[in-house]
Amino acid sequence: MFAIVEGAIDVGALVADAQRPDCGAIATFVGTTRVDESGGASVEYLEYEAYRPMADRKLAEIGAEIGARWDVGHVSIVHRLGRVDPGEASVTIVVASPRRGPAFEASRYAIERIKEVVPIWKREVWSDGYVWVG
Amino acid sequence: MFAIVEGAIDVGALVADAQRPDCGAIATFVGTTRVDESGGASVEYLEYEAYRPMADRKLAEIGAEIGARWDVGHVSIVHRLGRVDPGEASVTIVVASPRRGPAFEASRYAIERIKEVVPIWKREVWSDGYVWVG
Amino acid sequence: MIKVLFFGAAADRAGTRETELDVRDGATLAEVWTLIVERHADLAPMGDTLAFAVNGEYARGEDTVSPGDEVAVLPPVSGG
Amino acid sequence: MIKVLFFGAAADRAGTRETELDVRDGATLAEVWTLIVERHADLAPMGDTLAFAVNGEYARGEDTVSPGDEVAVLPPVSGG
Helix, strand or coil, rough: CCECCCCCHHHHHHHHHHCCCCCEEEEEEEECCCCCCCCCCCCCCCEEEEEHHHCHHHHHHHHHHHHHHHCEEEEEEEEEEEEECCEEEEEEEEEEEEEHHHHHHHHHHHHHHHHHHHHHHEEECCEEEEEECC | EEEECCCCCCCCHHHHHHCCCCCCCEEEEEEEEECCCCCCCCCCEEEEEEEHHHHHHHHHHHHHHHHHHCCCCEEEEEEEEEEECCCCCEEEEEEEEHHHHHHHHHHHHHHHHHHHHHEEEEEEEEEEEEEECC | CCCHHHHHHHHHHHHHEEECCCCCCEEEHHHHHHHHHHCCHHHHHHHCCEEEEEECEEEEECCEEEECEEEEEEEECCCC | CCEEEECCCHHHHCCCEEEEEEEHHHHHHHHHHHHHHHHHHHHHHHHHCCCCEHHHHHEECCCCEECCEEEEECCCCCCC
């Protein structure tokens, strides 16, 4: 499943969807809003926007790249748009494979590719304005 | 949280527990019962046993090793005992870190170490008997 | 006419998220960019960092556009 | 007396999960293993693959045991 959503991501449900009798390993990556409070002032939340439907299609393409490169039984990538508060999930990747090596490698590959090719942007929103990241 | 449990593992709850404002990445590994049906006959389920409380302590030691080696905000490892049916989770590892590199590396390290040092054994149960793995 | 979409910091600098541009059939993306900067001068400093898409797929400066195409101006992506 | 615990395939071969053994104070684990095999001969072929724990921590053949200790006979682990 490759999706761009506006609301909270149900990570447990995505992992449950990946559980299959022919796979022994599920590697999951969840990206969450991180706030660096060391400097005093801090980010209040992140806000994401996407160029759709290109972004949706790029997520599915990453899934196809993974399927061509590794022995996987299930891949899902869900990215959230809009406001994402500290600690909340902005992206979730779930890969099931017969063996753990491909599951780990493919989930890592997915997040690196998302950060390279998927037309999604985030801005850090502060109490007095915002800053685009990237 | 480091635990050995007898019933189903709630992966979603473990990930939720790991979500923190000071971390931007959560890497999760779920080991599931895999059935290879290519040969006709197949495993009906796996059954796990442990030497406790040594196994519990070893899980916590792996958590301490991870904390000494990587910048992580949260580590949990839960291993299930008893019968685990195809597709069900036998072990779940959740690592939250400010950055994704340490999260991926530490979650991989945890499963490799579990397979090296934690006194847990599984047997494949077939319709006509069982075989210890390892 | 082609449609031009702006995202992220590029939308802020353009002062809009969407505009239309009259370009000759077969114009290159590089020529389109020149027209865009004429109309939205604040975008000029971003030029080297930007990527472009035509009809939802990445395209390069030498690629051409046709009437009805959708051109997207894409700052460095920062999803994840 | 020491307590001896068997796990996994070792429990099957020993025919029990737990037994007690009378060993001299300061006996090495290697000596304990010899006593175990005398009583549970089917375990002998597993010898090279086994690990041992004393009171819940991995121990080696030259380590010693004392009365009241718990010795665990551990086949190659296969958790995960």
